[in-house]
Amino acid sequence: MSFTRWPRQQWAPALAVGLAALATIFLANGLWMKVLTSVAIFTLTAMSVALLYRRLGQISLGHVALMGLGGWVALRFSHGFSLPFELNLLAGGVVAGLVGVALAYPALRMRGLYLSLVTLMAAGGFSIVVNNTQFPNGADGFLGFAVRATAYMPRPVLAQSDAAYFIYCLVVTGLGFLLVHLHEAGKPGRAWALIRRSEATAMAAGVNVTLYKVWGFALSGFLAGAAGALLAGSLQLLDAHSFPPADSVMICALTIVGGAWNWFGALIAALLFRLAPALLNDWGLNGNAAYIFFGLALIHALATAPRGVAGKLEEALAAGNRK
Amino acid sequence: MKIKFAVAGGLGALVLGVSGVQAAPHCGLGNGQKATGAPIKVGAVVGRTGPDDFSSSARAAKAYFACVNENGGINGRPVDYLIEDDQWNPEVAGQVATKLVKDQKVVALVGNGSFVEMSVNAKLYAAEDVMSMASACAASECFESKNIVSTNEGPLVSSVGAAQWAVTKKGAKNLVCIGLNIPSVGQYSCGWTEKYMQSKGLKASSILMDPGSADVNAAVLQTVASGADTVLVNLPAGLAAGYLKAAQEQNLRDQFIWTSSTPLYDRAVPDMLGDYWQGHITVNIELTPYDGKGADATNWREVMDKYAAASDKRDTFSESGYLSAKYFVNTLLKLDPTKIDRPSVTAAIRAIRNEKSDLMCGPYYVGDGDRHQPNHANMMAEVVKGGFKIIGDCTDVNSAYLAPVRAEEKRIGLAP
């Protein structure tokens, strides 16, 4: 991999993000540090949604619910056993990954809008269940919940302050991106590409279609669960109100708007999901007016940019390359 | 904060008509001089955009602070009141509280009204040692935190108050509590109501519903199946209206004694419930009536008329927001204006011992304890045509939940 002849559309976004991250670490105040931590976390979620769409052609309308599940597991482990944060994170990711595998089975039998609606049903069901069981708050018992003062989940040893936690989330998201990249550059990536083209050809070529489909879902679920655990660490508690099915649909819509084919598309999705509303709230714009603006912007973006905002950015950057 | 304009402005028209006759409201120093010193920053977190608009407490506090700023301020210093919307989202609640406490460095929070922010931010408030004089609390975390004290009572005290009245005045023997299935709201309030009934040797049960339910009919059927003689409706106003409509469909009015906790105490409710329910359902109210004749009640209305928008609701939480602001100002007026910072303000708020008002049944105090619930006595009103009729005077609520609170009152010398 030669660095000297990297085209502009590859290093420019990376540079921009790197500078923005540095600016945040050194300049952001309390509010924006928290908001941008949220952005980093939801970038990971958007990445997992984009992976499923890009490689497997599946849209999941339930990824925020998977985040909730990952967060639940992380909280339960944290209150139940005194393990380091990283293990709780992994536990959350693994359980969500397993549920992702469970979602893969319907995917083997249906596709398109159908499958997306199954995930929406799952998200709806999750939100009802979690409204009843609530998130663990330090009590005993399997569910770990009782009506009592909340016990707060401890943050990672290395990242106690808000600023340190922001860097921590950036690192985890970066690792997530690396994980996805390794998959795509390796055997699974090739298998997925062939499956997307034509399943019959893939089978004929000896690719284990079922295995790779399931693997894709597992990876996507794992990343979403890890994002949920990060969210739990950020707030140090989770609330059942935070995971409505409408949010799952929203992050999916924004992932498509941001662009599922470029890595920074996921970042754009997270910026729209968490930074834009925070800005509007900060400027005192009535939340309902923001809803209207958001809805119209969503329609416009979906109609005019098939590869998302990231796709348009890439085109713009590449256009200058031909000199 | 932007001001909302309501299209259904019957209330607005009424207030505009009344405010033609403006009496001078009294607030703070009351000297008519505009405050021009260094501003004192005070914050508020309210759930404005979302399933319901919980911001009337902050709007009332804002009106009161505006009045104070035109009447000498805090010994010459104006209050810079910063209101943030948590959008009923715990993440946003954490973000805006951080903005207020860490970035803006407010000396205190006054007038908070939210379902979600108290549990998320209790830790932040304790860590930064900033006091939140809240006004519209709906969840248990609000009443069980070191740094949060509210002028309202919350669903638990309101429900037990309604049950208590039903038992003592109407002879209720078997009560069913209809609540939300959110544990820190429904199980908290209905659970302790059941305990109250059991402590009197009577029977009780709960029916908890999801706030998003389309089907309230099943809850009505469960009510009939419960065998109770009294129904305590402990739901937010919109859902309560749906439940009562379904009960009306089944013509259950005369089969039960009907009572409710505070959410149904709203000007729009008597008309909305219609003449079927008028005269047949009672409501427990957390503060004194919004058309009360006392000095503070009148002053509150005058402050709202002069300094608030016509569309700002004049409901119970508006009263409690006014009170929180008033007690805050009274407290700060006792301090040296050059030494107003967070530690001195926090200490002064904790030292509040015996503030009285005709808007609240009992005295308001804070103290150093791990939990605060100064307001635990309430009144009863009945839904009648065109409004509410007061049928029960200030009565203290007898719940075992309040035992630690009463112990604290005894310790600081407030209890009789």
Next chain:
Amino acid sequence: MAFWLFLMSGLAVGALYALGGVGLVLLNRATGVLNFAYGALGALGAMCAWQAMQWGWPEPCAWALSMAIGLAISLGFGALVAPALAKREPIVKALATLGLALSLLGVMNLLWVVTPRRLSLAYDALSIDLGGLRITATRLLALAAGLAVTGLMGLFLARTRVGLMMRAIAENREAAAILGAPIRKVEALAWGLSGLLAGFTGMLFGDLVRLDPAVLTFMVIPIVATTVVGRLTSIPVTFAAGLFIGAVESLSALAPPLAPFRLASPFVVAIFMLLWLNRGRALTFADKD
């Protein structure tokens, strides 16, 4: 005895789910779009109708207003936005309607302060007694409307020329255009009819559930469950699914361990039915959806 009462009550609620589901499937069969804004359209119609009645309009005019608003917005969306998305995947078309839903919700919350409201219709006063449970005429109207739409629209799509063109366009827009189907007109008809039905349904929901814009808008999610069981294409199955889901939701109240999770019934039923219907099916030579 209790079982019977809860069952009847459940069917009464199920009638609402069924009516909503049928409307959604209708639009999907005619345009290929799953309209997430269906609830929001109904909610806007109901709120405007309530407002009109507050201003003294007679009830039939309020009904007409609600349906007219549903018609206008639905038609507008269908004419201005849907063509731009005609070539995209169905999920993208559905997500665009989500944008519409959000905008409508924002508009409603801006225009009407969040406060409890009640929509009372003339039919509320009439009721019949079914073995101890009273069912108002409004609920029966919902059931009748669902049945009517199921029957009539099913016939319309299957037997008339216009219906045939609708189905052809939904199946493959370009091929239908080549064959001479008047795309714009037929799509306009489909969106318009759907909007009318949304406005009508919104009134019933506003009366029988709650007149609250957010609640009505998000009710589209459990209603989508009924359409899922109907595989997004079969109107009768969607109707039956709605009734079944309502019954399950209500009857679950009788079983204490299940009762707190009653509201998940639409989702559980949908997932079960999907898995059952698709058992043993393996996708190999998969083409389009």
